[in-house]
Amino acid sequence: xxxxxxxxxxxxxxxxxxxxxxxxxxxxxxxxxxxxxxxxxxxxxxxxxxxxxxxxxxxxxxxxxxxxxxxxxxxxxxxxxxxxxxxxxxxxxxxxxxxxxxxxxxxxxxxxxxxxxxxxxxxxxxxxxxxxxxxxxxxxxxxxxxxxxxxxxxxxxxxxxxxxxxxxxxxxxxxxxxxxxxxxxxxxxxxxxxxxxxxxxxxxxxxxxxxxxxxxxxxxxxxxxxxxxxxxxxxxxxxxxxxx
Amino acid sequence: xxxxxxxxxxxxxxxxxxxxxxxxxxxxxxxxxxxxxxxxxxxxxxxxxxxxxxxxxxxxxxxxxxxxxxxxxxxxxxxxxxxxxxxxxxxxxxxxxxxxxxxxxxxxxxxxxxxxxxxxxxxxxxxxxxxxxxxxxxxxxxxxxxxxxxxxxxxxxxxxxxxxxxxxxxxxxxxxxxxxxxxxxxxxxxxxxxxxxxxxxxxxxxxxxxxxxxxxxxxxxxxxxxxxxxxxxxxxxxxxxxxxxxxxxxxxxxxx
Numbered sequence: 001x002x003x004x005x006x007x008x009x010x011x012x013x014x015x016x017x018x019x020x021x022x023x024x025x026x027x028x029x030x031x032x033x034x035x036x037x038x039x040x041x042x043x044x045x046x047x048x049x050x051x052x053x054x055x056x057x058x059x060x061x062x063x064x065x066x067x068x069x070x071x072x073x074x075x076x077x078x079x080x081x082x083x084x085x086x087x088x089x090x091x092x093x094x095x096x097x098x099x100x101x102x103x104x105x106x107x108x109x110x111x112x113x114x115x116x117x118x119x120x121x122x123x124x125x126x127x128x129x130x131x132x133x134x135x136x137x138x139x140x141x142x143x144x145x146x147x148x149x150x151x152x153x154x155x156x157x158x159x160x161x162x163x164x165x166x167x168x169x170x171x172x173x174x175x176x177x178x179x180x181x182x183x184x185x186x187x188x189x190x191x192x193x194x195x196x197x198x199x200x201x202x203x204x205x206x207x208x209x210x211x212x213x214x215x216x217x218x219x220x221x222x223x224x225x226x227x228x229x230x231x232x233x234x235x236x237x238x239x240x241x242x243x244x
Numbered sequence: 245x246x247x248x249x250x251x252x253x254x255x256x257x258x259x260x261x262x263x264x265x266x267x268x269x270x271x272x273x274x275x276x277x278x279x280x281x282x283x284x285x286x287x288x289x290x291x292x293x294x295x296x297x298x299x300x301x302x303x304x305x306x307x308x309x310x311x312x313x314x315x316x317x318x319x320x321x322x323x324x325x326x327x328x329x330x331x332x333x334x335x336x337x338x339x340x341x342x343x344x345x346x347x348x349x350x351x352x353x354x355x356x357x358x359x360x361x362x363x364x365x366x367x368x369x370x371x372x373x374x375x376x377x378x379x380x381x382x383x384x385x386x387x388x389x390x391x392x393x394x395x396x397x398x399x400x401x402x403x404x405x406x407x408x409x410x411x412x413x414x415x416x417x418x419x420x421x422x423x424x425x426x427x428x429x430x431x432x433x434x435x436x437x438x439x440x441x442x443x444x445x446x447x448x449x450x451x452x453x454x455x456x457x458x459x460x461x462x463x464x465x466x467x468x469x470x471x472x473x474x475x476x477x478x479x480x481x482x483x484x485x486x487x488x489x490x491x492x493x494x495x496x497x498x499x500x
Contacts, residue, residue: 052405075410083406088399093421102417107408151407 001029001159001190002063003049009057010044017044018055019214025207027221031185033205034194035225037237040212042194043163049192050161051077062159079107082152082160087168089148090136096123097132100151108155122150126180142173149180153189160184162193198241202226210234285468292469295460299470302456303477309374309452310439310481316378317438318431321385328390339386346383352444354380359448373445373452381438388430392423425496432489436482443478453477 003023010018018041034042047053048060051067051074060067068074090099100119104110110118123129126146136144145165152160162181166174178200185191185204195201201208208225210218210233218225218234229235292299327339346354358376359369366372396419404418446455457474461467 050406052402075405075408078406079408081406083403085399085402085406088397089403091400091403091418091422093425103407103409106413106417155408 001032001192002061003029003032003192004061005045005058006061007058008045008048008055008060010041010048010053010055016214017041018048021045021058021211021214021216023209023216023219025221027206029206030188030190031204031206032192033201033208034192034211035196035198035201035208035237036211036217041214042211045209045211046161046163046192046194050081050083050159051075052083079155080158082155082157084145084148084152084160084162084165086164087141087144089151090144092136095133095135096128096139096147099136099147100154103151104154118154119150122154123147126150140173141169142176145169145173145177146180149177149184153184158190160189160191162191162195164194164196166195166197196241198226198238210237212237283468285466287469288466289469291464291467292460292473295467295470298451298456299453299460299473299477302451302453305451306439306442306453307481309370309377309442309445309450310435313374313377313381313438313442314431314435316374317381317385317434320378320382321389324382324386325389325393328386329393343383343386346380347387351376351380351441352447355444355448369448370450373442373448373450377438377442377445380441381434384437385431385434388427388434389423392427392430393419395426396422428496429489429493432485432492436485436489439481439485440478 003025005021005023008018008021009016021041034045036042048055048067049062054067054069054074067077090096091102094102097116097119100122101112101115104115104118105112120129120132123132126149128143128146128150131139131143131147136147139147149165165181166177169177174197178197181191181193182200182204191204193201193204202223205223207221208219208223209216210225210229210231212233218229218231220228225234226238229238324339324343327335328343330336355373355376358379359372363372363375400418400422401414404414409417442452443454445452446458449455454474457470457477460470
């Protein structure tokens with residue numbers, strides 16, 4: 001993938017979530033990872049990159065195409081992507097299977113048979129087949145996130161955006177979700193991920209952005225930000241989160 | 245020691261509860277005894293039995309009116325809430341204004357205005373009555389629906405947008421089904437209100453339960469039995485719905 005951000009501004013009322021974010025890169029990126037303190041702008045940037053909202057200023061370009069500023073264009077863009085949030089991704093009134101087949105039928109125009117086949121093979125692959133008829137509240141947090149992942153990738157998205165996908169999970173479930181994400185990425189799925197799992201970030205990242213106070217404070221390819229943080233903010237943050 | 249104290253205090257509490265219950269019961273009985281004896285009224289249930297057919301017809305008619313009005317008011321209530329979320333300022337204002345106007349004025353006044361002003365030409369007072377009841381309940385239902393829609397989590401709407409649903413699809417597949425479970429108890433409660441409110445339609449001479457009972461009463465001015473039957477007749481309709489409400493509240497509390 002290719003991501004270019006130029007002077008992105010995003011406000012929520014009085015609060016300024018992003019205050020001039022600019023970024024471009026030369027080498028091909030398969031996994032772009034956003035790290036940094038909570039409230040630093042990671043989620044907001046991810047929402048802009050996923051087309052869930054438009055910036056108040058600046059332009060976002062993904063794979064050479066400038067993202068539209070109006071809802072109609074953004075909707076067309078969102079259909080091409082997959083998104084996974086921290087929690088409550090699934091629709092609680094549908095079964096795991098229906099959560100996956102419904103968007104395939106309604107958004108991607110598959111027949112019910114095609115959608116069912118697609119969804120079942122996805123669920124089978126991640127060991128969720130026997131849970132297909134369960135409602136989300138009957139599944140563990142890790143299972144819910146994996147069903148959410150199957151839903152997000154079933155439409156073969158250009159980009160898979162992950163907003164702190166394991167923040168609400170215990171360590172064991174975190175591992176089972178991260179395994180799936182890593183596997184998908186290794187198969188060639190482009191991902192943009194925000195996370196507090198520094199070990200995982202370091203393992204998968206082709207490029208890391210460190211965001212704080214609405215700005216990119218530091219960025220580097222590979223594990224550069226982890227190995228050799230330049231800014232005092234990043235040094236302090238990393239030593240804090242690596243402390244235990 | 246503390247165990248004994250606890251069992252002692254629970255015994256004392258039990259005794260106090262029984263005493264309070266007996267005292268209240270005595271007070272209620274004394275009150276009605278006084279009310280009825282001061283009337284010096286001779287009860288005559290046979291007269292009521294002779295009048296059973298019109299009373300029963302009125303009772304059925306009350307069920308009919310309430311059911312039709314419920315269906316109509318749900319439809320109108322949905323339109324009102326969609327209007328309020330349409331984003332068109334004039335439409336939002338109209339729907340808000342309607343809800344405030346209806347909720348701010350007595351139903352009786354609305355029924356009179358409908359019958360003698362708005363639909364003065366109409367000969368079908370049953371229809372006018374149903375319209376009045378529907379318009380009234382729709383305003384309350386619209387508020388219930390609005391609460392239900394607002395209660396659907398922001399994250400759910402995000403998730404729905406993220407999978408690529410369009411605006412109408414988000415309503416159809418995510419907001420409505422989730423809001424519906426939360427508003428079902430409210431709708432059932434509104435049905436209870438509808439059934440009770442339909443008694444006001446007697447003022448425009450619709451042959452529902454209260455009107456028929458009042459006719460029975462006024463034929464002799466001695467048919468107090470009819471009022472007691474009237475109360476029980478409404479309870480017979482509203483109690484099951486009330487229990488349905490409790491049941492729905494319980495059922496939908498844990499899921500989702």
